[in-house]
Amino acid sequence: MSDSSMTNNSFEPRIVAFFCNWCTYTAADLAGTSRMTYAPNARVVRLMCSGRLDPQFVLAALREGADGVLIGGCHPGDCHYQEGNYKALRRYKLLKMLLRKMGIDDKRVRLEWISASEGDRVQAVMNEIVEDIRKLGPLHLESWKYQGNLAAAQELSDAIKGVAYV
Amino acid sequence: MAMIKITIDGHPIEVEEGSYVLDAAKKLGIEIPTLCHYPHMVPYAACRICSVEARDGKGWTKIVTSCNYPAWDGLEISTDTPRVLNARRMNLEMLLSRCAPIPVLQKLARQLGIEKPRWGLGEDTCILCGMCVRVCDEVVGAHALEFSERGIFRKVATPFEEESGDCILCGACAKVCPTGHIVMEDIEQREIIHDEITLGPNAAISIPTRQAVPNVPVINTEYCIHFNTGGCKVCSMVCPKDCINYEDTEQYEDIKVGTIILATGFNAFDPSPLKQYGYGRYSNIITAEEFEMMNNASGPTGGKILLANNKEPHAVGIIHCVGSRDTNAHPYCSRVCCMYSLKLAHLIKERTEAEVYNFYIDMRTPGKGYEEFYERLSNEKVHFVRGRVAEVTDWAMTPEEEDRLVIRVEDTLIGMVRRIPVDMVVLSIGLEPHKDAEEVRRLFNISCSSDGWFLERHPKLGPVSTFTDGIFIAGACQGPKDIPDTVAQAGAAAAEAMVLVDKGVVELEPNTAYLTEEFCSGCKTCIPLCPFSALSFNVEKKISAINEALCKGCGTCVAACPSGALQQNLFDDEQIYEEIKGVLNYV
Numbered sequence: 001m002s003d004s005s006m007t008n009n010s011f012e013p014r015i016v017a018f019f020c021n022w023c024t025y026t027a028a029d030l031a032g033t034s035r036m037t038y039a040p041n042a043r044v045v046r047l048m049c050s051g052r053l054d055p056q057f058v059l060a061a062l063r064e065g066a067d068g069v070l071i072g073g074c075h076p077g078d079c080h081y082q083e084g085n086y087k088a089l090r091r092y093k094l095l096k097m098l099l100r101k102m103g104i105d106d107k108r109v110r111l112e113w114i115s116a117s118e119g120d121r122v123q124a125v126m127n128e129i130v131e132d133i134r135k136l137g138p139l140h141l142e143s144w145k146y147q148g149n150l151a152a153a154q155e156l157s158d159a160i161k162g163v164a165y166v
Numbered sequence: 167m168a169m170i171k172i173t174i175d176g177h178p179i180e181v182e183e184g185s186y187v188l189d190a191a192k193k194l195g196i197e198i199p200t201l202c203h204y205p206h207m208v209p210y211a212a213c214r215i216c217s218v219e220a221r222d223g224k225g226w227t228k229i230v231t232s233c234n235y236p237a238w239d240g241l242e243i244s245t246d247t248p249r250v251l252n253a254r255r256m257n258l259e260m261l262l263s264r265c266a267p268i269p270v271l272q273k274l275a276r277q278l279g280i281e282k283p284r285w286g287l288g289e290d291t292c293i294l295c296g297m298c299v300r301v302c303d304e305v306v307g308a309h310a311l312e313f314s315e316r317g318i319f320r321k322v323a324t325p326f327e328e329e330s331g332d333c334i335l336c337g338a339c340a341k342v343c344p345t346g347h348i349v350m351e352d353i354e355q356r357e358i359i360h361d362e363i364t365l366g367p368n369a370a371i372s373i374p375t376r377q378a379v380p381n382v383p384v385i386n387t388e389y390c391i392h393f394n395t396g397g398c399k400v401c402s403m404v405c406p407k408d409c410i411n412y413e414d415t416e417q418y419e420d421i422k423v424g425t426i427i428l429a430t431g432f433n434a435f436d437p438s439p440l441k442q443y444g445y446g447r448y449s450n451i452i453t454a455e456e457f458e459m460m461n462n463a464s465g466p467t468g469g470k471i472l473l474a475n476n477k478e479p480h481a482v483g484i485i486h487c488v489g490s491r492d493t494n495a496h497p498y499c500s501r502v503c504c505m506y507s508l509k510l511a512h513l514i515k516e517r518t519e520a521e522v523y524n525f526y527i528d529m530r531t532p533g534k535g536y537e538e539f540y541e542r543l544s545n546e547k548v549h550f551v552r553g554r555v556a557e558v559t560d561w562a563m564t565p566e567e568e569d570r571l572v573i574r575v576e577d578t579l580i581g582m583v584r585r586i587p588v589d590m591v592v593l594s595i596g597l598e599p600h601k602d603a604e605e606v607r608r609l610f611n612i613s614c615s616s617d618g619w620f621l622e623r624h625p626k627l628g629p630v631s632t633f634t635d636g637i638f639i640a641g642a643c644q645g646p647k648d649i650p651d652t653v654a655q656a657g658a659a660a661a662e663a664m665v666l667v668d669k670g671v672v673e674l675e676p677n678t679a680y681l682t683e684e685f686c687s688g689c690k691t692c693i694p695l696c697p698f699s700a701l702s703f704n705v706e707k708k709i710s711a712i713n714e715a716l717c718k719g720c721g722t723c724v725a726a727c728p729s730g731a732l733q734q735n736l737f738d739d740e741q742i743y744e745e746i747k748g749v750l751n752y753v
Contacts, residue, residue: 014750022633023613033625043749045742048677051695052721052737060743064750078613080633081720082697091725116633117615 022080024072030119039130051084202295209234298339307397435489479589490596500596677719685731692723
């Protein structure tokens with residue numbers, strides 16, 4: 001993490017976005033080809049389906065220095081794989097509980113349904129989450145005084161994987 | 167049945183024993199007038215106009231009614247002896263004394279040479295032939311009509327002369343009534359112009375649309391008398407080939423195919439919600455589709471462009487963008503309306519003397535020869551007014567506007583608001599997705615754009631493909647387009663489908679899940695997660711097993727595997743962790 005992102009006034013959040021290949025990634029593509037401008041703070045990791053999102057990916061992203069995580073999937077009922085987004089929703093709800101327990105503001109992780117045609121929605125959501133996280137400030141996890149929580153988090157995230165399939 | 171020989175007016179004919187004389191005469195082409203005969207009902211001999219003279223050749227002779235007199239061997243019939251004509255005249259005079267003004271009786275009176283009936287002229291219109299009563303009983307089976315009272319008070323009525331609940335509103339009684347005594351009436355006041363303007367005939371049995379494939383009639387069970395009362399079946403009686411099958415029903419057939427092309431088309435916009443255009447409120451405001459029906463040479467007006475009062479219009483207004491480029495309806499441009507509006511303007515100019523006004527927002531004529539057509543229309547003295555129409559009203563402010571439609575519009579080229587009186591308004595309605603496009607979309611697991619049109623895989627690189635392999639789209643279901651574009655896209659979709667058919671094999675996804683058997687603990691977490699049933703439990707090894715041909719590569723199972731035994735090709739856990747590190751490793 002560079003120094004420029006540490007100070008609040010010129011803080012540029014780092015966001016990792018996990019987008020599903022069929023809806024949200026395509027929507028981001030559409031936003032690009034439609035020349036929509038939006039905050040450049042997010043880096044997109046393409047997954048085939050939001051159902052592929054292991055909650056550990058989110059925790060890993062936060063551990064590696066991300067200030068926020070955006071998850072994008074197809075609208076309910078529209079999943080290319082029929083129901084992967086429902087699985088993602090269940091894991092997301094449990095993950096939010098876990099984050100709150102760890103003392104991380106759960107606004108840092110956000111799940112959005114964005115269909116392939118909603119390029120404007122990608123633009124809006126990207127801008128919103130960047131603004132939200134700019135207000136929250138940097139997560140600054142590696143120098144956190146509750147460093148010990150991270151190990152606990154790893155254990156917990158292993159635990160929630162077992163629950164996530166229900 | 168035994169065949170017997172009879173003679174009618176000297177012509178011998180062989181008929182079945184017991185068949186009626188009238189039918190035999192018809193076979194010979196001898197016309198006998200009748201007022202109460204209908205081929206599919208039991209003869210009733212009420213009018214007695216069909217009287218003929220019967221002889222046995224030995225001196226016996228008698229006047230009989232031919233419609234219900236059965237033929238017997240050696241019967242001789244005369245249909246035009248003075249005695250027969252006298253009998254007919256007598257009967258007709260008695261009918262005229264009851265109901266003189268009926269055209270069919272007047273015509274018969276002229277034929278039989280009755281100048282002045284002896285017993286005066288009555289004013290009634292019912293000759294008590296009983297056609298209505300019998301058709302309701304015998305054919306329709308509704309039993310809603312009956313004779314009531316006796317003698318000179320006899321009349322046709324519903325029970326207790328009240329509105330009958332048994333009446334199914336079929337109109338058969340009005341249809342068979344020879345005098346026009348029974349008429350069908352709209353009880354609720356409605357103003358309909360050119361009510362025949364529909365896309366197909368509206369009888370209970372009809373060919374669904376012109377150019378239907380296959381081109382055969384179907385029965386609408388909602389309106390068919392047989393399906394309402396169990397009676398009628400007239401269609402099967404008249405069909406010479408015995409094609410009518412009342413048992414036939416809609417059938418669903420399972421057809422196994424490798425690829426599917428969706429070409430479900432569009433729905434024409436219904437302008438009724440846009441009240442400012444007055445559609446459905448005023449006469450002579452029609453949609454472009456209805457105009458096309460009227461313009462059709464086999465249409466209700468025989469291809470003539472007529473107003474509701476059957477006169478030719480002096481001025482016609484064509485309003486563009488009805489339902490298109492309108493945030494209250496559809497925000498998009500429907501693409502075809504400018505060109506078809508120009509075509510309609512041209513047709514009106516060609517067929518009438520009317521002035522034609524086009525009210526447009528922008529004239530969108532992109533295409534080969536399209537702009538030239540627009541130029542041609544300008545030279546044909548069609549008026550072009552740039553501006554969205556505010557309203558169509560019948561409120562006249564000048565004598566010139568009396569009894570006409572007035573289009574209020576801001577003419578943005580001359581910078582003023584105008585009132586243009588016209589006689590007919592044609593609404594250039596836009597295109598919209600089918601109401602059930604959403605269901606179709608779900609069925610095939612494809613996407614729709616925000617307007618509801620089916621979404622292609624890529625606007626440039628995959629214009630006929632969808633996100634589901636083997637499903638292609640063509641035509642207006644993908645978005646508004648004209649016929650040349652539709653044909654081009656259909657060709658492309660067919661070619662894409664042929665590629666898959668020709669190849670005969672399907673390539674698997676490269677990103678399927680795979681199992682490292684040594685790590686699998688057999689917890690079965692993954693098995694219920696797979697929507698494609700690619701995962702199963704290997705009872706022998708007590709671990710999961712994966713069928714890679716069924717796996718579509720979503721990775722949901724991989725994300726849930728607690729031991730890391732399941733991984734996804736191209737999307738390994740390790741790869742994603744490194745990717746996360748990579749995307750965060752920037753300054």
